[in-house]
Structure formats: C-alpha cells, structure tokens
Amino acid sequence: MIATRLRQISLLLLAMAIGFIAFLQMFERTTGGFPTNYAVALGLVGVLYLVSWGLVIRFQPYASQSIMPCVLLLSALGTTMIARIDHAKDTAIGFRQLLWIAAALVICDVLIVALQDYRILRRFSYVSMVVGLVLLLSPMIPGLGANINGASVWIRIPFTSSTVQPAEFAKLFLAFFFASYLFDHRDQLAVGGKKFLGLQLPRIKDMGPIIIIWGVSMGVLVMQHDLGTSLMFFAMFVAMLYVSTGRKSWIVIGLVAFAAGAVVAARIFTHVGARVDAWLHPFDNELYNQEFGGSYQIVTGLFGLASGGLAGTGLGQGHPDLTPFGNSDYIYASVGEELGLAGLLAVLVLYLIIIASGFITAMKIKDGFGKLLASGLVFTMAFQVFTVVGGITLVIPLTGMTMPYMAAGGSSIIANYVLAALLVVISNAANKPEPPTDLSETFQYEALAALRDHELKERGNR
Structure with a gap:
C-alpha cells in the first residue's frame, strides 16, 4: 500500500x-x-x-x-x-x-x-433539470444576458464588468437529470419497433424525450446564436441514451435530427451560415476581410x-x-x-x-x-475537446x-x-x-432455489 x-x-x-x-x-x-x-x-x-x-x-x-x-x-x-x-x-x-x-x-x-455516495444526486433529478434549464436559458433574460461577439451565452454579474457562462454549469446539472431519467426509463426506451435498413427503430411513443431535447437545442441555436452549446447538450443526451439502451438507431436518429436542424438554421440565420462559409472557404479574400x-x-x-x-x-x-x-x-x-x-x-x-x-x-x-453519469460527463469533455x-x-x-x-x-x-x-x-x-460473501449462505440460497424449482416442476407435471 x-x-x-x-x-x-x-x-x-x-x-x-x-x-x-x-x-x-x-x-x-x-x-x-x-x-x-x-x-x-x-x-x-x-x-x-x-x-x-x-x-x-x-x-x-x-x-x-x-x-x-x-x-x-x-x-x-x-x-x-x-x-x-x-x-x-x-x-x-x-x-x-x-x-x-x-x-x-x-x-x-x-x-x-x-459526496461519499454519488447516488444521492439521483434524488434531485428533477431539481437538477430545472436548475440546468434555468442556467441554460438565463442569458436570454433581458437586462441579464450579455451579447459578446454575436453569441448570447453570458450573463453579467451585477455591479461588475465580469461575466459568467452559465452553460458550463448547466451541463453538469443536465447530466445528473439525464442519467437519472434514462436509468429509470431504460427498459421502455430499449424496446424496439420496426426495422429499417438493418436498424431496430424505437417505437414512436418513445420518441418524446429526444424530440424535447432536440427542440431545446434548436432553441439555444436560434435564440442564443450558439452552435457549440446546442450541439454539446444534444450530443450528450444521445450518447447517454445509447449507453442506457444499446440501440444504435438512437445515434442515427440523433445525427439526422441535428444535421437537419443545423442545415435549416444555416440557411435561415446568417450567424450560422457565416460559420459554415468561413469553414468551407477560409482563404476567400472577401470572407477574410469580413x-x-x-x-x-x-x-x-x-x-x-x-x-x-x-x-x-x-x-x-x-x-x-x-x-x-x-x-x-x-x-x-x-x-x-x-x-x-x-x-x-x-x-x-x-x-x-x-x-x-x-x-x-x-x-x-x-x-x-x-x-x-460517468459516461455522460466524460463524453461531454471528450466532445468539447473534439x-x-x-x-x-x-x-x-x-x-x-x-x-x-x-x-x-x-x-x-x-x-x-x-x-x-x-x-x-x-x-x-x-x-x-x-x-x-459467506459461501455457506450462498450454497444455502442456491439449494433452496433448486428445491423450489423442483417443486414447481412436479406441480406442473400433475
């Protein structure tokens, strides 16, 4: 030691x-x-x-x-x-x-x-959801949010010139909520529906959570002009959804949904389209001097x-x-x-x-x-680095x-x-x-289980 x-x-x-x-x-x-x-x-x-x-x-x-x-x-x-x-x-x-x-x-x-037992965080799952959403959407409050370089993801600290980016803390609280919610509903979400191109699609009635998270992510993209935060939260939820169910179809649905929303946003909103244009044509003289x-x-x-x-x-x-x-x-x-x-x-x-x-x-x-929770937190950090x-x-x-x-x-x-x-x-x-473990108790439990199974079989034969 x-x-x-x-x-x-x-x-x-x-x-x-x-x-x-x-x-x-x-x-x-x-x-x-x-x-x-x-x-x-x-x-x-x-x-x-x-x-x-x-x-x-x-x-x-x-x-x-x-x-x-x-x-x-x-x-x-x-x-x-x-x-x-x-x-x-x-x-x-x-x-x-x-x-x-x-x-x-x-x-x-x-x-x-x-925090001797992290599982205590599960008791505050819906409180974490509320806190996370309030933090995520707080920059849109008039008089509190600050628009810096075209993005409204900061809030000003009163009586100072300092700012805080609440989305950094929102990712922690939403990770607590996602982990608790998906743990409680993993069996329901893992049930497959119809097959399409070799993928077992989820049932339509189980699509609610991903639709809601997609809507919130698109709202952040549109209202706060922040592609990174929008993408991070949606990707975190989809990754944790895959870990909880093991269904690859959730990843495909998530990628298609966000890609479709991003393409529409790039065509409608100039701030998103400008990011894409600068990526595709960085050495263009007009874009360089914009x-x-x-x-x-x-x-x-x-x-x-x-x-x-x-x-x-x-x-x-x-x-x-x-x-x-x-x-x-x-x-x-x-x-x-x-x-x-x-x-x-x-x-x-x-x-x-x-x-x-x-x-x-x-x-x-x-x-x-x-x-x-561990997979969601570490995926969030890995996604940020990527x-x-x-x-x-x-x-x-x-x-x-x-x-x-x-x-x-x-x-x-x-x-x-x-x-x-x-x-x-x-x-x-x-x-x-x-x-x-006490081996004697284990053997005793197994013997009782075997005896019970034998009695059930005999009753069935009668």
Whole structure:
C-alpha cells in the first residue's frame, strides 16, 4: 500500500515540476525574471493540489489517481500560455486564472469530502433539470444576458464588468437529470419497433424525450446564436441514451435530427451560415476581410500552427497574441505555435488519459445511474475537446467552445474541475473491492432455489 501511495504522489509531483519548469522558461524568455505574484499564486495552487490528494486518500481511497495529475498539467500549460499572451498584450488574465484554479480546487475538496455516495444526486433529478434549464436559458433574460461577439451565452454579474457562462454549469446539472431519467426509463426506451435498413427503430411513443431535447437545442441555436452549446447538450443526451439502451438507431436518429436542424438554421440565420462559409472557404479574400463572422481568426490560427512545425518556436518565442482569442477559444493554436506538433499530441494524450479513466470507470461500476453519469460527463469533455480541435484544424466549423482546463475563464475552469471531482468520486465506488460473501449462505440460497424449482416442476407435471 505504501509503495502504491508513493507512485501516486510521484505522478502529482512530476506534473507540478513540469508545470513549474514551463512557467520558469516562459517568464525567463519574456520578462527576464519570475514575477512575485505568480510565484505566490503557483505556491498556493500547489499546496491546494497536495491537500486535494490527501483528502482523496482519506475519503476516496480507491479513486483513480491518474485524473488529477493530467488536469494539473493541462491547467499549468494553459495558464502558461495565457500568461505568455498577457505579456504581449499587457493584461493580467493569467494571474486571475490561477486564482480561479485555486477556487475550483477548494470546491473539489468540498465535493470529495461531502459526496461519499454519488447516488444521492439521483434524488434531485428533477431539481437538477430545472436548475440546468434555468442556467441554460438565463442569458436570454433581458437586462441579464450579455451579447459578446454575436453569441448570447453570458450573463453579467451585477455591479461588475465580469461575466459568467452559465452553460458550463448547466451541463453538469443536465447530466445528473439525464442519467437519472434514462436509468429509470431504460427498459421502455430499449424496446424496439420496426426495422429499417438493418436498424431496430424505437417505437414512436418513445420518441418524446429526444424530440424535447432536440427542440431545446434548436432553441439555444436560434435564440442564443450558439452552435457549440446546442450541439454539446444534444450530443450528450444521445450518447447517454445509447449507453442506457444499446440501440444504435438512437445515434442515427440523433445525427439526422441535428444535421437537419443545423442545415435549416444555416440557411435561415446568417450567424450560422457565416460559420459554415468561413469553414468551407477560409482563404476567400472577401470572407477574410469580413468584420463579423469572417475567417480572419481561422486563418491566423492556421498560420500559427504552421509556424510551430514539429517542435514549436519555444515557450515565449512565438506570436500567439496575433490570433484573436488566443488565450481562450484558440489556445490550442497558441500551444501548437510554441510547442509544435509534439506539444499538441502531448496535450491530446493527457485528455485521452482522463477520458479513458472515465470510460473505464463507467464500464467497471455496477450501478446503472453511476454508469450513465460517468459516461455522460466524460463524453461531454471528450466532445468539447473534439469540437475545439476540429474547429481550429478545419475538420468541422468553429463552435465557440472552450478547451477544458486550458482556456481562460472562471466558469469553464470551475465547471470542468467539478466534473473531474465527480469522476474521482464515481471511480472510488467503481474500484472499491466487494466485501467477501459467506459461501455457506450462498450454497444455502442456491439449494433452496433448486428445491423450489423442483417443486414447481412436479406441480406442473400433475
């Protein structure tokens, strides 16, 4: 046991060392020294990570120990790039990001200590639904919502200039509700109807939930001009629906339904069509110089990736500040410029470890609610990574979503740290060894069952 704990703490200490070296190298090349405020903030975050590890060992002793070191590395790399861009633009977003990480760790510690049994979340399924929908639709409230860069997905904090993206928290509450609802209705939804092209289609009367979620997703797309959030929630529900029923037809229906809605929206609403045009023709001169909805950001990000090459320009030696939103929406391109293809692949490997740990937890746990919740949460994070990377590399249109744990923003950091804490709590239940069973009681139960079956057969023969 001691050797195992030493291996676990060594992963965390290694991640801390790599993060510190990244900050040190970047600051030496940009400012010529290590700022005092960053040294204090990094020390605070390091102490909080060690406290979190101790609390996990104490209250969640069987939890996966590979998730938080990867989260730490991603956060350290993202904050390093944010601080790098701060130096070029004379801003202080990186320091605030460290404070958000510290606040997120405190919230995670509370969850790790208080949430001994994650199944308590099932009791508040409909409360979670209401909270999730209120958060999701709150930016449309007049006077509260804020329209930034054409999307209405933020709400303003009263008496401040700060904003919050409530959709980041809505995904957690809706995941709680989806997991509970699908667990309760999985047998009904798994019943097949008619066959079509080799697929067992669901019954018409069971199509209600997916139609409702599709309607809400289209509403978000139309009213808030946010393709990313709309796609994420619908994809999360369809993925959890597939996990609960095992029916591939639900995936096909979900893809067809969202594709049809997106095509119609692209033709009717200019903001959606502009995203598609910029994706299909990024180097078109007219689109490149277009003030709103143009391809300038896409092309600049591609040039940044290209200049990074295989090994990158080196931390502090590139020009990631030239790309609009290089510290948030396009932070993946910023990393690619200064760390190259090797750095980008390392980032994807870190995400892959977290995703694999989450899916392994979902496969190992026997509780149906936990299986759905773990798979839904980890799919949401994986989907965010795919849409961000796919948008930057022109695989899919830009969605405006943020890279988990790396992009600037308090809402994203806190919500995704809570997601990681929930995966840690669920993994503890999945890895917990089962108590030894009394073999004598088992044999006695089997003998009584066999005797009862024999008596039933004899009565049937009479």
